[in-house]
Amino acid sequence: MPDDTTLPPEARPSRDERLARLSPEDRAAVEVWSLGRRARDLAAAGAPDAPAAEAAYREAEAAAIEAEILMRRVDVEDLKARYPVLAGDAEVTVGVGWQLLLEALLDRLAGMSVVVPLVREKFGGLDAKVYPTGRWIEAEFDSVGEIKAPAQEAALRTCEACGAPGTLRRDGRGRTRCDRHAAM
Ligand SMILES: [Zn+2]
Structure with missing residues (x-):
């Protein structure tokens, strides 16, 4: 266009x-x-x-x-209640199809001195911001990239709308979707 x-x-x-x-x-x-x-x-x-x-x-x-025109999004308040690593004012706007891979990521970050202020979809992939809190523990923060990688890879294979196997579709918008939700 x-x-x-x-x-x-x-x-x-x-x-x-x-x-x-x-x-x-x-x-x-x-x-x-x-x-x-x-x-x-x-x-x-x-x-x-x-x-x-x-x-x-x-x-x-x-x-x-x-009407299945818009994707259902994860319940941010529910996630915040269960994952203290999410900032109180965190913005989490990804679809429910990524709920499990997001929870796996938050599980792995639990107990680390980090905070997650933002989780969103960007160019069809999972974009999770992870920042250090309090005392900067360099070794810990260095491992954040390795911790995020599996979730990011999984997101590019998972329909954000429903969690079924999906592919990155570059037709205009760059979204990861299954065949059924290709247009959503
Ligand atoms: Zn789907």
């Missing part, structure tokens, strides 16, 4: 034109994300209707997950 930002403003497609190019599923996903962005913007501005916007976003997201 050409990069529209290189075009002069008058030649750039409108939001509606860009949406019209997408599949119905991708269009629905974009609409849900827009609701989420709007809810976050309203919350950041302290707007009185922020809770209503958040509720509308959650409802749309749940419907899209139910």
